[in-house]
Amino acid sequence: MEVRTLTTVKPDLLNSAVTRLFARLREHLVDQGASVPAVRVLAQLRDRGPSRVTDLAAALQVSQPTMTQQLHRLAEQGRIVRTIDAGDGRAVRAELTAQGRAVLDSLVASRSALLVAGLDHLDESDRDAIAAATPALARLADALDGLRIQK
Amino acid sequence: MEVRTLTTVKPDLLNSAVTRLFARLREHLVDQGASVPAVRVLAQLRDRGPSRVTDLAAALQVSQPTMTQQLHRLAEQGRIVRTIDAGDGRAVRAELTAQGRAVLDSLVASRSALLVAGLDHLDESDRDAIAAATPALARLADALDGLRIQK
């Protein structure tokens, strides 16, 4: 049997760390003229391909008018194109442009570089701990999703 | 010597986990009629005691007008009181009310309960990994803060 200091998760410390990390990640996007909601839409279009307004809104859990507005902004910036669906004149197909894809790739790469640079300032043991915990944190997010739905 | 799979931090997965966790934590506050910026102000007042507008703005890294606005909202809700500083007629002293303190305590307790409930759905090994990584994540946030300043 392993003998080590018993450590339990301190909710406040976990909350604080997550909040601070998120703030830095968001700030990094904003410094490059992007935003978290915009990047989420671009990533969704990259992953799911051309999509309708309503489907994107559902996938990202925002209202349809919010998604309409976001897509109009992204279209003005040339990062997506909006075309009327052939076969359903009501529907809009949003699709990444080459520029949009390039911007997204660049933002993602830059964000990874930031995290790697941050990790580089840590001890090996801290990096190991974070690497080991990453899947667990994803599962914690899954669990919280589940609790939300039951609410 | 321990023999185990060598794992490196995957920046995208870490970003995704942090982003999702933050989204749930924020949603949980919003469900209770609060917001992340408002709670940050209340927590600051709890930790530092009565404070001036400018000091709060600096501590939370927002502009002075943003803090002025936030404090007016919190005052309308009865969560803080704003009094003119005795000794400097220009300055405003913002201070938690008993109600504000109670609301903050309740929100913090509820957030902890949410996290504990989520953790309860995980394996012992996941909980251990998260407990072990929490200080490392805080240090990662510190490191990113440092990188930001050097920028």
Place this chain on the structure above:
DNA sequence: GATATTACATAGCCTGCCTATATAGTGTGG
């Protein structure tokens, strides 16, 4: 073919953030 439904757009409102500027109190040099 009239009507119901669906997909998106628009209107109007809120929070939260910003910069620029006004106002009012404090402090200071002459």
Place this chain on the structure above:
DNA sequence: CCACACTATATAGGCAGGCTATGTAATATC
């Protein structure tokens, strides 16, 4: 001791991102 500079907060105006309610146009359905 008063004009002037400075400092603390407030106000004005603007943008992003979120919401609900509702309008409009295309499609489906009976």
